[in-house]
Amino acid sequence: MSDRPGAAVTGRSVVVERPGTHRLVTGAVPAPGPGEVRVRVAAAGICMSDREVYDGHRDPAYVRYPVTPGHEWSGTVEAAGPGVAPELVGRRTVAEGFRACGTCARCRTGETSLCTGGYEETGFTVPGAFADHVVVPARLLHLLDDDADLRAAALLEPAAVVSAxxxxxxxxxxxxxxxxxxxxxxxxxxxxxxxxxxxxxxxxxxxxxxxxxxxxxxxxxxxxxxxxxxxxxxxxxxxxxxxxxxxxxxxxxxxxxxxxxxxxxxxxxxxxxxxxxxxxxxxxxxxxVFGAPSAAWDFAVRAFTSGVLNPGPLVTHAFPLERFGEAVALVGGGDPGTGKVLLLP
CATH class of the missing domain: 3.40.50.720 (NAD(P)-binding Rossmann-like Domain)
Structure with missing residues (x-):
């Protein structure tokens, strides 16, 4: 299925050009390629890893500038690329960040966070979710209920790490x-x-x-x-x-x-x-534990869907994309009243 009629033709994204320098960019909405989906981002969490990317403190092996950060996020599938089931369009979802190869020995045993096929991760080496849209492989999606709280669901990435x-x-x-x-x-x-x-x-x-x-x-x-x-x-x-x-x-x-x-x-x-x-x-x-394999993501989503896990109360601040600089400064700033900080595209 191609882009749906009436979809926006432009979108915004936060681009960290190099440590300490960012700008809000407006450009064409990304088109999903074969096996990919485009997701309209509802909420994206900022964590210390994102602060490290912005400050230039992340290990160079795990970041590629310029980059649009954002590996903790939730949203709704907006378009499906070739080879992807069109029924996914309109579904609320989250997605794994590691772009594991799926074929190495570690992946074949289910240890996708230990993939030996080379490190690729949404928001660090490929564009992330500090944007109106994010494109990800459909195989990494974990679908949510139609009435899922997408603000709370943005915390399912750290929840997957904890689940691991x-x-x-x-x-x-x-x-x-x-x-x-x-x-x-x-x-x-x-x-x-x-x-x-x-x-x-x-x-x-x-x-x-x-x-x-x-x-x-x-x-x-x-x-x-x-x-x-x-x-x-x-x-x-x-x-x-x-x-x-x-x-x-x-x-x-x-x-x-x-x-x-x-x-x-x-x-x-x-x-x-x-x-x-x-x-x-x-x-x-x-x-x-570093990151989360697919099984831990499944565990976290099931806990969230069943009500065992309720991340919503951890959110203390929410900002639009335009205020990214203000938002990222809060993370790791030492204020005990600061919990999870979200960007809301």
Whole structure:
């Protein structure tokens, strides 16, 4: 199916030409190629990775300038390219960011976030969703209900990452679980972990107001990192989401002997401070998560559709594309009142 009659002939996009420099560009609406769809973007979240792209702090291997950022998004399929089922047009959707090859050994075992076919990701190496439209391979779509809240659905990308962490952690009913960090990832993790009926679900974050929010999302307790030092070895499972210089080591200290630790934070080289003796003597199972494979996306969408996962309350700010500079400055700015920041094309 080609572009529908009456579709807009121009669209806008935020282009980061190089670190620290962006402009709002108006041009022809992109046409989907074979196997692709064009999605009208409803909402796009800004995360620290986008801030790193804007500031020039992202590893050069994982960004290609000039680029339109935006890897957390939701929208409605507006046009289908050759070879794509026309019934997709009009469906609400999200989509995986990694453009996995689908044919390498890792992809064939379902580990699409470990694709060895070369790194390509929406919003980093190919145009993303800080725009009126985004074009993606139809095979990456995860369809939503017709009445899905698209503002909340824009957070399904970080929810998929958290889903990968929860699946890796293998929580069981009645366990003691800790979540280190109460940002977007941490609070989404709380929702998913609360659904596993833990005996305890403790959130550790230096910001007291985040602890209060975590309790509303299902945590049974909250404390500061200093308070957590008083209970080493307490937890069966620790999910680290903060990415702070000391949070990985702290997570390992919190786990009981034989416990499990899942790290999702992005750390500077050499910044984790993990003592190998703690891992060996404690017989800890430590699992790292970067991105999300297709199965984790499916898990997150099912949790969202069923009502187990409700990301909407995490959104605190929303801006039009024209105010991208103001919006990105909020992310990582240190204001404890800033949660998820959205762009609304």
């Amino acid at each position: 962490a929860v699946r890796a952690g293998r929580p069981e009913p009645g366990e003691r679980i800790a979540v280190v960090g109460a940002g977007t990832l941490g609070l989404l993790a709380v929702q998913l972990l609360a659904a596993t009926s833990p005996a305890e679900l403790t959130v550790i974050d230096p910001r007291a107001e985040r602890g209060s929010t975590a309790r509303k999302f299902g945590a049974t307790d909250a404390g500061t990192p200093e308070e957590a030092k008083e209970t080493p070895g307490r937890y069966d499972l620790v999910v680290e989401t903060a990415g702070a210089p000391t949070s990985a080591a702290a997570a390992c200290q919190l786990a009981r002997r034989g416990g499990r630790v899942v790290l999702t934070g992005m750390f500077a080289p050499g910044a984790t401070g993990i003592d190998p003796a703690v891992l060996t003597l404690g017989q800890l199972a430590v699992h790292g």
